[in-house]
Amino acid sequence: MSMPDSERYRLISTLSGEAYPLDRLEEFAGSGESLEVSRVSSRQPEIHPGDHLWERFAGFLPFDEPELSVSLGEGDTPLLPSGAFLSEYTGSRNLWLKNETMNPTWSFKDRGTLTTMWMSRAMGEKVTATISTGNMGHSVAAYAARAGLQAVVFIPDFTPREKIMPIALHGAHIIRVKAPDYAAMKKQILEMAGRLNLRIVSGNGPLRVEGYKLTAFELYEQMRGEVPDFILVPVSACGHVRGIFKGYRELYEAGYIQQLPRMVVVQASNNAPLAQPIQQGKRVVIPFTQVDTIAEAITTGNPMGGDEIIDKARRFDWPAVDVSEAEILESQAALARAGLFVEPASATTLSALKKLIGRGTVKPAQKVVAMLTGSGLKDFDVFRHHDQQIHDCELHNMERTLEEIMP
Amino acid sequence: MSMPDSERYRLISTLSGEAYPLDRLEEFAGSGESLEVSRVSSRQPEIHPGDHLWERFAGFLPFDEPELSVSLGEGDTPLLPSGAFLSEYTGSRNLWLKNETMNPTWSFKDRGTLTTMWMSRAMGEKVTATISTGNMGHSVAAYAARAGLQAVVFIPDFTPREKIMPIALHGAHIIRVKAPDYAAMKKQILEMAGRLNLRIVSGNGPLRVEGYKLTAFELYEQMRGEVPDFILVPVSACGHVRGIFKGYRELYEAGYIQQLPRMVVVQASNNAPLAQPIQQGKRVVIPFTQVDTIAEAITTGNPMGGDEIIDKARRFDWPAVDVSEAEILESQAALARAGLFVEPASATTLSALKKLIGRGTVKPAQKVVAMLTGSGLKDFDVFRHHDQQIHDCELHNMERTLEEIMP
Numbered sequence: 001m002s003m004p005d006s007e008r009y010r011l012i013s014t015l016s017g018e019a020y021p022l023d024r025l026e027e028f029a030g031s032g033e034s035l036e037v038s039r040v041s042s043r044q045p046e047i048h049p050g051d052h053l054w055e056r057f058a059g060f061l062p063f064d065e066p067e068l069s070v071s072l073g074e075g076d077t078p079l080l081p082s083g084a085f086l087s088e089y090t091g092s093r094n095l096w097l098k099n100e101t102m103n104p105t106w107s108f109k110d111r112g113t114l115t116t117m118w119m120s121r122a123m124g125e126k127v128t129a130t131i132s133t134g135n136m137g138h139s140v141a142a143y144a145a146r147a148g149l150q151a152v153v154f155i156p157d158f159t160p161r162e163k164i165m166p167i168a169l170h171g172a173h174i175i176r177v178k179a180p181d182y183a184a185m186k187k188q189i190l191e192m193a194g195r196l197n198l199r200i201v202s203g204n205g206p207l208r209v210e211g212y213k214l215t216a217f218e219l220y221e222q223m224r225g226e227v228p229d230f231i232l233v234p235v236s237a238c239g240h241v242r243g244i245f246k247g248y249r250e251l252y253e254a255g256y257i258q259q260l261p262r263m264v265v266v267q268a269s270n271n272a273p274l275a276q277p278i279q280q281g282k283r284v285v286i287p288f289t290q291v292d293t294i295a296e297a298i299t300t301g302n303p304m305g306g307d308e309i310i311d312k313a314r315r316f317d318w319p320a321v322d323v324s325e326a327e328i329l330e331s332q333a334a335l336a337r338a339g340l341f342v343e344p345a346s347a348t349t350l351s352a353l354k355k356l357i358g359r360g361t362v363k364p365a366q367k368v369v370a371m372l373t374g375s376g377l378k379d380f381d382v383f384r385h386h387d388q389q390i391h392d393c394e395l396h397n398m399e400r401t402l403e404e405i406m407p
Numbered sequence: 408m409s410m411p412d413s414e415r416y417r418l419i420s421t422l423s424g425e426a427y428p429l430d431r432l433e434e435f436a437g438s439g440e441s442l443e444v445s446r447v448s449s450r451q452p453e454i455h456p457g458d459h460l461w462e463r464f465a466g467f468l469p470f471d472e473p474e475l476s477v478s479l480g481e482g483d484t485p486l487l488p489s490g491a492f493l494s495e496y497t498g499s500r501n502l503w504l505k506n507e508t509m510n511p512t513w514s515f516k517d518r519g520t521l522t523t524m525w526m527s528r529a530m531g532e533k534v535t536a537t538i539s540t541g542n543m544g545h546s547v548a549a550y551a552a553r554a555g556l557q558a559v560v561f562i563p564d565f566t567p568r569e570k571i572m573p574i575a576l577h578g579a580h581i582i583r584v585k586a587p588d589y590a591a592m593k594k595q596i597l598e599m600a601g602r603l604n605l606r607i608v609s610g611n612g613p614l615r616v617e618g619y620k621l622t623a624f625e626l627y628e629q630m631r632g633e634v635p636d637f638i639l640v641p642v643s644a645c646g647h648v649r650g651i652f653k654g655y656r657e658l659y660e661a662g663y664i665q666q667l668p669r670m671v672v673v674q675a676s677n678n679a680p681l682a683q684p685i686q687q688g689k690r691v692v693i694p695f696t697q698v699d700t701i702a703e704a705i706t707t708g709n710p711m712g713g714d715e716i717i718d719k720a721r722r723f724d725w726p727a728v729d730v731s732e733a734e735i736l737e738s739q740a741a742l743a744r745a746g747l748f749v750e751p752a753s754a755t756t757l758s759a760l761k762k763l764i765g766r767g768t769v770k771p772a773q774k775v776v777a778m779l780t781g782s783g784l785k786d787f788d789v790f791r792h793h794d795q796q797i798h799d800c801e802l803h804n805m806e807r808t809l810e811e812i813m814p
Contacts, residue, residue: 072746073487073506078480083553099480102509105748106784126814138748146490146746150814157799162787168795169743169783173812178801185802192806196813336576339479339553341512341545376576377513377784380569388575392564394585395592399599405580406603407533407557 009062011035011206014308022062023123025197027205034238034305035206036246037062044254057217060250061210063118070118070147072104074111075214079222079369082338089334090350091357093364096228098219099372101342105166106375107297108240109139111215112208116140117147119207120199127152129193130201131186133159134297135374136237140201141170152198154189156182162380183301203237204305212243213250219369220251227257229366230319230356232264232349234373235274236298238305241265244371245312261369265313265320266352268293268328268345274306278313278320285310294382295328297345297374319361321352329385332376341376416469418442418613421715429469430530432604434612441645441712442613443653444469451661464624467657468617470525477525477554479511481518482621486629486776493745496738497757498764500771503635505626506779508749512573513782514704515647516546518622519615523547524554526614527606534559536600537608538593540566541704542781543644547608548577559605561596563589569787590708610644611712619650620657626776627658634664636773637726637763639671639756641780642681643705645712648672651778652719668776672720672727673759675700675735681713685720685727692717701789702735704752704781726768728759736792739783748783 011020013029014036020029022037029035039045045059053075054066082095100108120128129152130140137153144151151172155164156179168174179185193200201208219228227248233241241263251257267275270293273285287302313320323331331354332347349370356362393401418427420436421443427436429444436442446452452466460482461473489502507515527535536559537547544560551558558579562571563586575581586592600607608615626635634655640648648670658664674682677700680692694709720727730738738757742749756777763769800808 069488069490071487073485073509076483078511080478080480081476083476085555099511102480102511104485104506104509104746106513106782142743142746142748145744148492152809152812164795164797165787165790165793166743166748166783168797169740169748169790169793170746171744172796174795174797175805175808175812176797176799177805178799188802188805192809196806196809198809198813333576336549336573337552337578339511339549339577341549341573341576375513375782375784376573377782380572383572383576386572386576388571388581389579390571390575390581390583392583392585395595398582398584398595399603401582402559402599402603402605405559405582406605 008040009037010040012038014305015311025199026194027200027202028304032304034204034242034308037206037210045250046254047256053214053218057214060213060217063115067118067121070121070143071114072110072142072146074103074114075218077102077218079219086334086338086350090353091364092353092362092368094367095353096367096369097340097372098215098369099340101346101372101375105135105139105142106378107135107139108212108215108371108373109135110143112211112239112243113139113143115207115211116201116205117143117149120149121147125199126150127198128201129154129198131189134163134378136203137167137172141167141172144172145170154185156185160381202304204239204242204303208239209243209246212240213247216244216247216251220257225257226367227259228261228369230264230362230368231261232266232352232368232370234295234298234345234348234371235265235267235309236300236303238303238309240371240373241309260316262316263318264352264356265309265318266348267298267322268295268348269322269324271299272322273300273302274309275320275322277310278318279322283307283310294325294385295345295348296379297343298348319356321355323348323351323355327351329382332382333386336376340372342372343374343376343378344382346372346374415447416444417447419445421712422718432606433601434607434609435711439711441611441649441715444613444617452657453661454663460621460625464621467620467624470522474525474528477528477550478521479517479549479553481510481521482625484509486626490745493741493757496741497760498771499760499769499775501774502760503774503776504747504779505622505776506747508753508779508782512542512546512549513785514542514546515619515622515778515780516542517550519618519646519650520546520550522614522618523608523612524550524556527556528554532606533557534605535608536561536605538596541570541785543610544574544579548574548579551579552577561592563592567788609711611646611649611710615646616650616653619647620654623651623654623658627664632664633774634666635668635776637671637769637775638668639673639759639775639777641702641705641752641755641778642672642674642716643707643710645710645716647778647780648716667723669723670725671759671763672716672725673755674705674729675702675755676729676731678706679729680707680709681716682727682729684717685725686729690714690717701732701792702752702755703786704750705755726763728762730755730758730762734758736789739789740793743783747779749779750781750783750786751789753779753781
């Protein structure tokens with residue numbers, strides 16, 4: 001695989017506009033600003049025929065020869081109509097669910113992990129590392145295995161054992177750090193990585209964002225060119241919401257669509273460093289030190305690159321919503337009652353939509369896509385909060401038990 | 408949705424040839440023989456253009472107006488080249504992995520659950536039931552929720568709590584039976600269901616098998632008409648292996664392919680009521696009373712319809728293989744080292760292939776497909792058997808820990 005062409009692409013700091021070479025190891029500007037892949041030429045890319053999404057949208061991506069042997073078959077996930085039950089639950093008559101739980105490691109992370117691995121392979125790296133306790137660590141470990149790279153995953157010592165297991169089975173080295181402060185641990189890992197020339201893959205890295213763009217391209221095809229009015233995204237590291245929007249923006253700039261979707265930044269009220277300032281009209285992240293929510297996959301105290309999302313929300317009129325723990329549980333159960341078993345973080349989108357419909361921000365007929373980001377199998381602890389209809393019996397009274405519950 | 412046309416289709420007992428109407432409630436003939444959907448007309452179906460697999464292969468299916476609102480986006484799963492690592496591990500130079508863990512409830516069951524639900528809806532049923540401790544219960548509960556049916560799932564009282572949780576969250580009634588003997592419980596449930604006019608969905612029901620046929624049609628398209636020499640399937644209830652083969656047989660009869668694949672019946676040595684008699688040249692199931700294997704998803708003592716599989720194995724020269732617990736664990740780890748995290752039952756296929764290559768039954772250059780039937784997230788208990796590379800440290804010695812493991 002050849003290096004992305006640095007004469008045609010470079011990294012741009014999303015707030016200051018400063019430019020960096022594409023093969024830069026650090027995923028953020030010195031000030032903590034997000035970096036973004038930018039085409040040097042002003043010539044717009046085109047969609048071409050091809051069997052694979054990567055081929056059709058190759059012009060939009062900074063990879064000349066995508067190394068398909070590294071792929072695990074990510075993407076190409078269903079876009080489902082919500083059905084009557086969830087339509088009534090949310091108040092939306094035009095709700096679509098993008099089921100990212102049907103990815104190779106059962107979360108949306110896989111799309112961005114693929115492009116990150118391509119970059120690592122192109123740079124001749126032997127090791128790839130990340131800091132994670134969940135979806136990210138699992139995805140990076142799986143793709144590193146597929147790509148023949150050694151994965152190193154840093155985890156805090158409070159990580160539950162069942163989250164470590166898949167990461168370990170994929171052959172990653174797990175460094176379990178006893179650190180009183182998660183933020184301090186993260187900072188020290190990044191400094192150390194700089195010294196050791198080790199790429200620490202983040203959820204908001206510029207190459208990862210290029211992978212998430214494919215979600216927009218896929219939606220564009222699935223909706224036959226129609227653009228949804230709103231796309232609801234559970235947000236923590238910012239890369240996902242940024243990537244989907246960047247994909248749509250590039251389609252817009254290339255003349256394929258005539259409007260942009262409005263992204264909706266969704267967080268848990270217990271941990272809303274972006275959703276709160278956006279709703280309050282503030283310009284910067286409000287850091288959270290307490291990050292205790294059942295929506296574990298979107299816990300983040302002070303997300304790097306968060307200021308950019310707040311800036312975009314202001315410029316493009318993106319709503320933000322934060323939702324309570326009780327609302328998350330209610331929506332998780334509602335989705336399951338419609339056949340979709342998602343992790344709590346994914347369920348936040350439905351509670352958010354309910355609120356936006358209630359506030360009149362979203363009209364019932366407007367076209368809405370909710371991103372279902374990760375599988376419910378990733379988090380079993382949450383079940384103790386849910387009701388269950390379990391009926392115990394023995395063989396001799398089984399028939400009576402059944403008759404009692406038959407409608 | 409209209410009833411499948413009973414003038415064009417009927418159920419045929421696969422061993423005796425006896426015919427039954429298509430809307431029959433019992434999924435087996437009185438003697439326990441498998442039933443199979445059979446076209447009355449001798450006119451062969453044709454593949455037609457269409458966006459969806461269901462549309463293209465509608466002529467092969469007994470549903471005139473597939474009710475797509477019941478779909479959760481099942482199927483359309485990747486067919487991945489094994490990669491160099493698994494090629495070396497198995498000795499096969501032409502191994503492909505069909506990743507059924509990327510289905511809506513993360514197992515192959517979903518394909519067959521959809522067609523079962525169509526039948527229930529067509530018959531106006533309000534309740535659908537199954538006996539399961541795992542993938543089947545989860546899939547039926549999810550699709551019943553989507554279809555607006557009440558699911559009832561019978562489980563033995565030894566079922567681990569984490570297997571019950573997803574089933575419960577989808578809104579199923581769970582009847583937990585304290586029964587000393589699983590087979591006796593099953594028998595009594597089937598008798599009771601007959602009296603109460605309740606359909607007990609089994610893993611080997613004729614309508615479910617119609618859903619699994621789609622896997623063959625999908626493989627036919629993904630391989631551009633080429634037929635694999637072997638397809639390895641972990642077998643318990645028999646429906647999966649039967650459905651894939653039926654799909655290929657119908658393509659053969661309709662003139663689309665010129666040869667049939669040889670199916671490989673794979674079971675755990677600890678629980679091999681089909682693989683043992685096939686290997687020994689016997690004609691009937693050898694019942695197992697001890698069914699203790701880590702490949703939980705394929706535990707079965709005396710599978711209904713098993714004699715038919717043994718009969719087919721003889722007629723179509725299907726190999727059978729049983730694999731040890733240690734082999735299953737080794738193959739589960741090998742798949743994870745290649746990026747694929749599957750439940751132990753799925754890993755049996757790789758161990759089986761290794762043996763067949765060793766015996767010379769499969770040549771290294773022959774085209775082989777291994778079915779990866781269910782996600783590794785479905786079974787956490789198995790991890791205690793695996794090695795992990797976990798390195799504990801504190802902030803002050805984190806760098807030293809990292810340096811020690813860097814290649």
